[in-house]
Amino acid sequence: MTKHPKRLFRSLLMLVCCTPVAVWAAQSVSFDMNTMPMPETASKSAFVEFMSKTFSQDRKMLDWRFERLQALLRNKDVTGEKETKAFLLTAREEFTLERNKPRAYEHAFLDIGYGVTISGPHLVMRMTSALDIQPTDKVLEVGTGSGYQSAILAHLTNHVYSVEIIEPLHIRTKGVYQKLVEAGNKEYTNVSLKSGDGYYGWEENAPFNKIIVTCAIDHIPPPLLQQLAPNGIMVIPVGPPGKQTLLKVQKLVDADGKVTFNRQDVYNGRRTVSFVPFTKAGGSSWSGGKESR
Numbered sequence: 552m553t554k555h556p557k558r559l560f561r562s563l564l565m566l567v568c569c570t571p572v573a574v575w576a577a578q579s580v581s582f583d584m585n586t587m588p589m590p591e592t593a594s595k596s597a598f599v600e601f602m603s604k605t606f607s608q609d610r611k612m613l614d615w616r617f618e619r620l621q622a623l624l625r626n627k628d629v630t631g632e633k634e635t636k637a638f639l640l641t642a643r644e645e646f647t648l649e650r651n652k653p654r655a656y657e658h659a660f661l662d663i664g665y666g667v668t669i670s671g672p673h674l675v676m677r678m679t680s681a682l683d684i685q686p687t688d689k690v691l692e693v694g695t696g697s698g699y700q701s702a703i704l705a706h707l708t709n710h711v712y713s714v715e716i717i718e719p720l721h722i723r724t725k726g727v728y729q730k731l732v733e734a735g736n737k738e739y740t741n742v743s744l745k746s747g748d749g750y751y752g753w754e755e756n757a758p759f760n761k762i763i764v765t766c767a768i769d770h771i772p773p774p775l776l777q778q779l780a781p782n783g784i785m786v787i788p789v790g791p792p793g794k795q796t797l798l799k800v801q802k803l804v805d806a807d808g809k810v811t812f813n814r815q816d817v818y819n820g821r822r823t824v825s826f827v828p829f830t831k832a833g834g835s836s837w838s839g840g841k842e843s844r
Contacts, residue, residue: 576743590639615656628677637706646699667827669697678786682761693749694765698724705741714749721746748831752778767795767826794823
């Protein structure tokens with residue numbers, strides 16, 4: 552029986568609106584991030600010359616990137632060679648809004664629309680360093696945002712999974728990654744993106760050796776603890792609005808299978824952090840294991 556045209560239109564509209572966004576993964580090409588060269592670091596001029604020739608990147612942005620690295624090292628937000636390499640190889644300006652590109656390497660949060668921000672370089676690299684990611688680690692990021700954090704991760708492991716609750720932001724960031732891969736940045740084939748509620752993790756790809764949460768909540772989501780592998784590490788901002796403790800949580804499993812969690816303040820009580828709320832579909836936020844509005 553043929554449907555009335557208006558009813559047919561409504562049915563099609565419901566189908567389009569309610570169909571989940573497909574997972575994006577550009578992993579048809581296998582890429583080993585260990586093949587990425589270590590940039591020259593002896594001096595700013597050597598770094599800029601190497602990167603501009605090797606990757607055809609903007610020299611002014613490279614100037615600012617190298618200068619920001621020096622501040623990261625002084626502040627001990629970066630302590631290892633692999634994290635240094637990841638920071639230097641990741642063009643932060645590619646993940647900012649056009650109007651904010653001149654501020655890409657400032658020590659500041661930057662607006663990316665939809666009521667959220669891209670974290671400053673110091674916080675991004677402090678969280679990354681706390682995870683101590685190994686090349687074989689499977690890593691989950693909750694809160695893709697601009698894609699900058701997952702881009703850093705893609706220079707440390709071949710297995711990055713990132714979930715974003717804001718569907719239009721997920722679509723935009725997916726487009727950024729697609730353009731970067733098409734432009735020859737094959738390291739980003741290491742990233743899989745999904746639109747969904749990160750509170751529930753990404754169960755079909757669990758367990759994860761490392762989990763990084765880039766939105767604030769007043770408790771640690773039980774599904775994320777469940778999806779953390781034995782001896783795995785999670786970094787997550789926990790606490791009230793505007794004043795969270797950046798926790799490093801390690802999952803320990805003894806010989807009898809007993810599970811315990813070791814919690815440590817990444818900043819050792821020296822400072823708190825401020826992240827956007829951990830939200831779910833519809834705009835509500837998670838609080839005490841429940842929704843709050």
